[in-house]
Structures are given as C-alpha cells and as structure tokens.
Amino acid sequence: MVDHEGGDILNLARAIFAEQPFTQFLGSELANISQEKIEIRLPLKPQLLQQHGYAHGGVLSYLADNAITFAGGIALNGDALTSEFKINYLRPAKGAVLVARAETLSSGRRQAVCRCDIFVEEAPETLVAVAQGTVVPVG
Template identity: 60%
Template sequence: MPNLKAFAQEVFASQPFTRWIGAKLLSVGADHAEIGLTISGHHRQQHGFVHGGVLSYLADNALTFAGGLALGGDALTSEFKINYLRPARGDYLVARARTVGKGKRQAVCQCEILSREDGGEQLCAIAQGTILPVGP
C-alpha cells in the first residue's frame, strides 16, 4: 500500500460514529494504530467514569485499523474481547493497538487503552480481537 497514512485517514474520516464521538487517528503503521479521544461530559456514565461503550469503541476501531493495515487494506472485526481493568477517568483516552499475528485470512491484534490523569497515563482496559479483510 503506497500511502498507508492517507488511506487510513480516509477510512477513519468516512466513519460517521467516529466523527460524532470525536475520536482522532493519531498514528498508523504497517501493523499498528493509535486513536485518541478528548473526554467530554457525554462520554461519562452515572458515576463520572468514562462509559465502557466508549472504551469498547476505541478498542474495536484501533484493533481493526491495526489488523486491516497488516492485512493490506480495508477490514472488519470478526470478534474481540475486552477486559476493563480500572475505571477510566481524566481528560483524555488513547487506544494503542498492534498486530501480534497474521495470515492470509485474518489478523490477531491486541490493544491497550490508557487514560490520562494527573499528568500520567493509567492502563484502564486491554482488548484482543480477530480482524478479517474486506474485498479481494
């Protein structure tokens, strides 16, 4: 793929939910992706923590980008699992995903989601997923 970053930015920008939630594609490579999100009030649940669905979105999208880029193009998530390790607080989240194994028909990826609080990053969730290529 000649211009990986341009391809990834185009796909990312075409996602209506991503635009609505306010996520940003921070970086991509041949087998990894990083997505960031500035936390707003509507991202929180009743206890003031970031809603688990927001963390799940970040994991799903970062996993799919990492796996899709490793597979050479557009992709979909076949399945993923997330472990919530601690409540996400603070003002910013970042999801860092990487491909840990790939074949012709799938890639297995892992993702860490970190919250920025008190000047540092705190690991709040870990996810793993299987990503499938779309198209030929």
C-alpha cells in the same frame, strides 16, 4: 480500507478514519499510524460518561474495536472488519483524554490477531482496559 493495488495503505486508513460518521460524532482523533501501531485519542466529554463520572464501557469498547480493526486492516493491506474481540476493564476510566494503542500480534491472508491497550492520558498514563481481537478482510 479497500486495497488500491499498491496504494498507500496508511493514507487509505487515514481517509477511512476521517469518513467514519460515528468516529466524527464521538470526536476521536487518529493521533499516530504506522505499519506497526495505531493510536486513537478521544477527549472525554460529559456525554460519554456513565452515572459515576467514568468513561462508559461502550466508549472503551468503541476505542478497542476501532483501533483493532485499523491495526488489522493495515496488516492485511486492505478493507477489514473485526470478527470478534474481548475486552477486560481493569479500572474505571476518569480523565480528560483516553488513548487507544493497537498493534498486530499475528497476521496471514485470512485474518489478523491484534491487541489494544487503552489508557487515561494524564501523567502518569493509567492503563484502564486491554482488548484482543480478530480482524478479517472484507470480501
């Protein structure tokens, strides 16, 4: 999310998301983006499941990492990377679509601390994982 000297950070974030090869491979969608929150949706296809039919933990980690990075990059107004994150798996994720919602809890010039909740979308939504991470500007 390279800062374009006053450029629109949200449009820049959308463009970067659309260009991520791994995101395209998984089939993720940037469903909602604002200065306060970001939402990523991921349809669960058979290739993303583990042997018991639940979403693989790596898929949940991808969602947490990506959502945290985008929330932090928006807060830092530029290109950013996750420097660390922790995830808690609360229950097995089984359903058609996963939704990750991230927000910035605190940010300064050098880092942003963000939180992400991951849900199975089916009604009622079920919280399946929570994560928290630190995002730093690139360069």
